[in-house]
Amino acid sequence: MNFSDIEILFVEDSMDDATLTIRALKKGGLANKLHHVKDGAEALDFLYCKGVYTGRSINDHLKVILLDLKMPKVSGMEVLEKVKSDPLFKSIPVVILTSSKEDPDIKRCYELGANSYIVKPVDSDNFFQAIKDLSFYWMISNQPPHHL
Amino acid sequence: MKRILENFIPFLFVMLSAFLIAVFFLVLSNIKTLDETKNLVEETYTIINLNEDVLIDVISIESSIRGFLLVDSDSFLKPYENSIKNIESKLLLLKMVTEDRDTDGKADELQRLIILRIADTKNSIINHKQNNLTIEQKIKITLEGKKLSDKIKNVIQEINSRQLALLAQRKHDNIDSDTNLKLIVGVLILVILFLILVGFAILKIQQQKNKLTDELKKSNNLFSTLFEHNPACISLVRISDHKIIKVNNSFVDLLGYSSADEIIGKSENDLNLIVETSDVEAIAKLIQENQIVKNYEMQVRTKNGTLIWTSASIIMMEVENIPCVVSVSMDINAIKKSEEKLLAVNRELEAFSYSVSHDLRAPLRAIGGYATILIEDYKDVIDADGNGFLKSMLQSSKTMGNLIDDLLAFSRLGRSEMVVSEIDMNSLVKTVVFEQLKNDAEKIDIQILNLPSAIGQPTLIKQVWVNLISNAVKYSQHKPNQKIEISSFQKNGQTVYFIKDNGVGFDMQYYNKLFGVFQRLHSKEEFEGTGIGLAIVQKVISRHNGTVWAESKINEGSTFYFSLPKIKIKTK
Incomplete structure (x- = not known):
């Protein structure tokens, strides 16, 4: 599998949420540049080119990470902490996916360096709108340093 | 005052003792003086009596010698001889009595004159018996004798008057010393009275002191009991x-x-x-x-x-x-333990709440999401009924999402910490009205009268107004002339705010359900909502130590009241 074109790393353990999110991104024409991993451990493997991702080059830079918080093995919070404390990855924008805007974890995520958050709405219209806003955000977001 | 009096007591006793000793000596000296005066009086009268006796003898001697010379009879010499005998012993006595008395030398003179008189008389008698004197000689002797006798009389008179004068002087002095004595006795009585008073005062003070000591003891006992047996x-x-x-x-x-x-x-x-x-x-x-x-x-x-x-x-x-x-x-160990337990329970509850929030939402998202996909992508292969059911399914998932949101918001109300500040109710209400009415603003007659400031948590109080104003708008939306009044009044030291609408109202017999969680008095078809709004209002107001109540008549409208403690004006 070729990972060099991957611009969005999508970390989500729920298959339903993943399906709906990927469909929304497809509508926005972004799904072909997205890679979905099912938990935090796999996300770290992807980032550090380990396990099944050994063949991936660490220099293939991502443009954004969509990160769910509640996941088995390694939680989204731990992934975020790792990403934001590593000089290699800390410039990659991280968008948190959360079930509720009242989630106290949001505050903690911002402290750790998260760039934004999206509430996963039950209301699909809003959900798609949020994803569209995200792709807009992603387009205008600063380019990673090595692209300059 | 008492202390001064107590310090004064020893001094008082020293003074008093000195005074009494002085009085004692004064009285003693007065008594001595009186005694002396008494002796003096006796002596004076003895002197006068003796002088008179002496004078009688002198006269008797004179008359004896005159008779003898005139008649030449020895029988006339009898009284003379008696008087000579008498006069000697009397003169002796007089000498003794006048020895230590001031006679100005007259006593000695008297002695000398009498001795001279007796000697003269003796010589005259002897002379006459031997030479038989002539008349002329006799007259001469008699005249010379009389001269001497007169001298003696004068001296006696001088002695007497001098002694009487001395006695008078002494008596006068005595009156002075008597007055002094009376004065001293008077002062003594006053001093004794004063002493009695002082003694009485001391007794009183002592009694009071004892009483105070008793009270102090009692109070000490009370203190010890309270101290020793205090549960703290x-x-x-x-x-x-x-x-x-x-x-x-x-x-x-x-x-x-x-x-x-x-x-x-x-x-x-x-x-x-x-x-x-x-x-x-x-x-x-x-x-x-x-x-x-x-x-x-x-x-x-x-x-x-x-x-x-x-x-x-x-x-x-x-x-x-x-x-x-x-x-x-x-x-407070037990309290702390239960507090810790309570905190643990709260933490559990919080975890549970977020778990509910996350875990219930995930399947709802799926249901809603897939329903949306079916509606969007498969509406051609599903018939009209099926599409309707899908829409209902979507709507239900939205409703359940709202219910979860409200439930979480409500449970958070009771736990979050309150940070209170002064709230400008006028501007808050105007803001909420503006946000809630939006496009409806023109068709609703809304009146906001003066609203005093309050102390509270601004976000919570805002939520109260949001819920009450949105309710008022919602339940009056079908009226042709929608009318809302927001105002306040003072009652029992609290400010009561109220909002009155002319909406559909509610049946007062279900009043007890009005503020319950998820309790609704109208069907969802009539008016949408989850039934959490008024429960939130009540919880917020009770956390502010206020109360909330309502009045209504079906089809005439409702009034919702809530009270908040009056704002305390801080003065710097």
């Missing part, structure tokens, strides 16, 4: 050396010692009492700032090393002139 643990620490100087039974018991002797004289460090040194620093700082620390919660270590939670109130004060730190602590 009391300790006194001397500031100079940090030694504990007094503790009560509760203190000894709490820390697991067998007696106060194990504690007194030691410092808190000696007893290893303090668990966190930061507590001591914090208390010292608080005392420096406020002079007193109230209900400071800290752990202390008992004799066997167990840690116990206490709530301490600490003050610095002088006890028997010794600067001390007085600490009164309550054992």
Whole structure:
């Protein structure tokens, strides 16, 4: 599998949420540049080119990470902490996916360096709108340093 | 005053003793003077009597010698001889009596004159008997004799008048000393009266002193009882050396010692009492700032090393002139334990709430999401009924999402900490009205009268207005002339705010369900909503120590009231 074109790393353990999110991104024409991993451990493997991702080059830079918080093995919070404390990855924008805007974890995520958050709405219209806003955000977001 | 009087007493006694001694000597000297006067009187009259006797004898001698010379008969010499005998003894007596008396030499003169008279008389008698004197000689002798007798009379008179004058002087002096004595006795009586008064006063003071001592004893007993049997643990620490100087039974018991002797004289460090040194620093700082620390919660270590939670109130004060730190602590270990349990339960509840929030939402998202996909991508292969059902499914998932949101918001209300500040109700209500009415603003007649400021948590009070105003708008939306009035009044020291609409109202018989969670008095078809709005209003207002109530008539409208304690105006 070729990972060099991957611009969005999508970390989500729920298959339903993943399906709906990927469909929304497809509508926005972004799904072909997205890679979905099912938990935090796999996300770290992807980032550090380990396990099944050994063949991936660490220099293939991502443009954004969509990160769910509640996941088995390694939680989204731990992934975020790792990403934001590593000089290699800390410039990659991280968008948190959360079930509720009242989630106290949001505050903690911002402290750790998260760039934004999206509430996963039950209301699909809003959900798609949020994803569209995200792709807009992603387009205008600063380019990673090595692209300059 | 009493103290002055008490100090005055010894001085008073010294003065009084001196006074009494003086009086004693004065009286003694007065008595002596009186005695002397009495003697003087007696002597004076003895002198006068003797003088008169002497005078009689002198006259008798004179008449005897005259008779003898005239008649030449010895028989006339009889009285003369008697008088000679008498006069000698009387003169002797007179000499004795006048010896230590001031006679101005007259007594001696009298003596000399009488001796001269007697000698003359004797010579005349002898002369006459031997020479038979002539008439002329006789007359001469008689005249010379009379001259001498007159001299004697004069001297006697002089002596008498001088003695009487001396006596008169003495009597006059006596009157003075008598007056003095009376004065002294008078003063003495006054002094005795004064003494009685002073004695009485001292007695009273002593009684009062005894009474005070009794009261002090009673109060001491009361204090000891209150101190020793107080359920609070009391300790006194001397500031100079940090030694504990007094503790009560509760203190000894709490820390697991067998007696106060194990504690007194030691410092808190000696007893290893303090668990966190930061507590001591914090208390010292608080005392420096406020002079007193109230209900400071800290752990202390008992004799066997167990840690116990206490709530301490600490003050610095002088006890028997010794600067001390007085600490009164309550054992709050049990309370702390239940508090910790409660906190654990709350944490669990919070975890549960978020778990509910996350876990219930995930399947709802799926249901809603897939329903949306079916509606968007498969509407051609599903018939009209099927599409309708899908829409209902989507709607239901949205409703359930709202319910979960409301439930979480409501449960969070009771737990979040309140940060209160002054709220400008006029501007808050205007903001909420603006946000809620939006496009409807023109068709609703809304009146906002003067609203006093309040103290509260702004976001919570805003939520109250949001819920009440949106309700008023919602339940009056079908009326042709929608009307809402927002105002306030004062009642029992609280400000009561109210909002009145002309909407559909509700049946007062279901009033008890009005503020319940998820209780609705209208169907969802009539008016949408989850039934949490008024429950939130009630919870917020009760957290502000206010109350909320409502009045309504079906089809005439409702009025919702809530009261908040009046704002305290701070003056600098």
